[in-house]
Amino acid sequence: MSRFWSPVVQSLTPYVAGEQPVIDGLVKLNTNENPYGPSPRALAAISEAVNDTLRLYPEPTGLKLREAIAASHDLDPGEVFVGNGSDEVLAHTFQALLKHELPLLFPDITYSFYPTYCGLYGIDFREVLLDEKMQVRIEDYRQPCGAIILPNPNAPTGSALPLAAIEALLQEHPDQVVVIDEAYVDFGGESAIPLVQKYPNLLVVQTFSKSRGLAGLRVGFAVGQRPLIDALERVKDSFNSYPLDRLTQAGAVAAWEDQDWFRKHCDLIVASRERLIAALRELGFEVLPSSANFVFAEHGERGAVELAAELRKRAILVRHFRGERTENFLRITIGTDAECNKLLDALKQILA
Structure with missing residues (x-):
């Protein structure tokens, strides 16, 4: 702590990102990255964009990307907002749309950046408990509030x-x-994007980091009716007029348009997830049903901290979240089948 800090800095509890170590032979299953990487068309587009135009500022609104996303959902480009990763899109959303007299609602076990944004922007919030099966219950949100955010x-x-x-x-x-x-x-x-034109209070946020394998490029977007997007643009243009550089915009457009690559590798990850869930259950883990590229699992006899530490000794990283209700769980990203097999082999050794 320094006497030069602003008061808000002194009170912040920053978000802790997943570990990104450099370890030989690492099996990295801790940050939900796509194990197959981006579309070759995205890589080619990025390479082609490396030219003399880099001396010029990029198009400030990401127009071509917004047009591509809008066309896929029968929307107007003015109903799409793009930013430097969905984290930036969310940050602008919290500042532009979620600060009101009544508290913001979100689950007690959820993306841990949400309370960080609330601290940064002075937003009152209330955590809504997941049920005993770790599920969101819509009826629990039937209470006075200023706004709601749910990851789904x-x-x-x-x-x-x-x-x-x-x-x-x-x-x-x-x-x-x-x-x-x-x-x-x-x-x-x-x-929920198909609901956008029907509900003026809906904003949907997505990212290119997971299913499109572009976590290193930092691209996120929001879809909503024009008044909500206008609010995001006003905040963005008061913060950074050029959030997406030329290379990013070129790569993101190409990645979005390569639907075959996108769908093929999503299907591979889903198939690997189901195989991993079955194998973990055979090893004595309770695994929550997952519709994501990760699983949340606990072992009835071995603690999650111990398991994570033993896996790390074997150059396998998984994620552990401290907290009363999450202490016994590991979050495991779905890797390739070869990576999942290395994980399972290591767990068999540890559990034996």
């Missing part, structure tokens, strides 16, 4: 709500913004 599928649990439940939530809160954070929706969830 939820993180780190992987559980997903059906679209009908999201629509019910929107109908029950017509005067509050409802943000659906869909970072993992492409692995088995139902996107």
Whole structure:
């Protein structure tokens, strides 16, 4: 702590990102990255964009990317907002749309950046308990609030709500913004984007980091009716007019347009997830149902801290979240089948 800090800095509890170590032979299953990487078309587009135009500022609104996303969902480009990763999109959303007199609602076990944003922007919030099965119950959100944000599928649990439940939530809160954070929706969830034109209070946020294998490029977007997008643009243009550089925009457009690559590798990850769930259960783990590219699992006889430490000794990283309800769980990213097999072999050794 320094006497030069602003008061808000002194009170912040920063988000802790997943570990990114450099270890030979590492099996990295801790940050939900895509094990197959981006589309070759995205890599080619990035390479082609490395030219003299880098001396010029990029198009400030990401127009070509917004047009590509909008066309896929029969929307107007003015109903799409793009930013430097979905974390930046969420940060602008918290500042532009989620600060009100009544508290913001979100689950007690969820993306741990949410309370960090609340601290940064001075947003009052209330955590809504997941049920005993670690599921979101829409009826628990029938309470006074300023706004609601839900990840769907939820993180780190992987559980997903059906679209009908999201629509019910929107109908029950017509005067509050409802943000659906869909970072993992492409692995088995139902996107709420088809509801955008019907509900003016809905904002849907997605990312290119997971299903499109571009975590290193930092691309996120939001979809909503024009007044919500306008609010995000006003905050963005008061913060950074050029959040996506030329290389990023070129790569993201190409990745979005390569639907065959996208779908093929989502299907591979889903198939690997189901095989991993079955194998973990055979080893004595309880694994929550997952619609994401990770699983949330606990072992009845061995602690999660011990298991994570033993796996790390074998150059296998998984994620552990401290907390009363998450202490015994490991969040395990779905890797390639070869990586999942290394994980399972290591767990067999440890459990023996």
